[in-house]
Amino acid sequence: KVSKYSNSVLNTYTNFILSSNEKRKKTMLATGAVHRGPEKIQVYLPPNSFYCFGDSISISWEKQKAIPAPYEITLTNVWSDELLKLETSDTVVTIDLNENLLAKSNDIIITVIAKNAKKSSDQFILRKFTGGDKERISTAYNEVAPFLAENTALNQRIKAGFFEEKKLLADAA
Numbered sequence: 001k002v003s004k005y006s007n008s009v010l011n012t013y014t015n016f017i018l019s020s021n022e023k024r025k026k027t028m029l030a031t032g033a034v035h036r037g038p039e040k041i042q043v044y045l046p047p048n049s050f051y052c053f054g055d056s057i058s059i060s061w062e063k064q065k066a067i068p069a070p071y072e073i074t075l076t077n078v079w080s081d082e083l084l085k086l087e088t089s090d091t092v093v094t095i096d097l098n099e100n101l102l103a104k105s106n107d108i109i110i111t112v113i114a115k116n117a118k119k120s121s122d123q124f125i126l127r128k129f130t131g132g133d134k135e136r137i138s139t140a141y142n143e144v145a146p147f148l149a150e151n152t153a154l155n156q157r158i159k160a161g162f163f164e165e166k167k168l169l170a171d172a173a
Contacts, residue, residue: 038064041071041112041121046169049107049125052097053137053163053171060092061112061121072113077105087115097128106130126170137166 042062059073069089076082083101086093095102102108106128112121129137144162148155163172 038066039119041067041114041119043110043112043121043124044173045110045124047122047124049127050170051127051129051168053129053134053141053166053168055098056094056096057126057170058092058094058173059110059112063091067114067117067119070115072115074111074113075102076109076111078107078109080109083108137168140166 042064044060044062061071070087071089071091073084073086073088073093073095074082075084075095083105084095084099086095097103097108108126108128110124110126114120128134141162144158148159160172163169
């Protein structure tokens with residue numbers, strides 16, 4: 001919809017962007033380059049290691065045609081001892097952190113693997129609070145919780161803001 005006859009800066013810039021995109025497509029075709037799909041499963045968790053305040057965690061990942069179900073979620077400790085292994089065809093799983101072996105571990109490594117595509121996610125380290133830290137956050141949360149008892153969108157946003165302020169991104173999500 002940009003006029004071809006106008007010499008404004010916007011038109012010049014738009015034409016430059018559109019022509020550079022066309023040049024890239026032609027170059028990729030000429031060299032035989034192709035897009036082969038994703039290399040890893042994109043999991044929606046904070047990068048590297050993160051703390052979790054709650055008793056459960058929901059792990060979700062992006063569904064892609066190139067990486068079909070079923071998926072295997074593996075939770076191990078830092079010594080690579082398997083704590084829990086789940087299989088699902090969905091892209092979301094909720095894990096109770098109070099289960100036998102999970103309750104005893106403070107650092108849990110999470111990996112999602114696509115069984116048929118032989119692709120996996122990065123490793124994520126879930127850390128649990130010990131002693132005083134969890135108590136301190138619990139005290140602060142208990143001061144706010146009575147005002148957020150009703151399950152409304154605004155209250156959920158306020159809870160998420162509380163957890164985000166405390167750098168608890170998994171709980172905020």
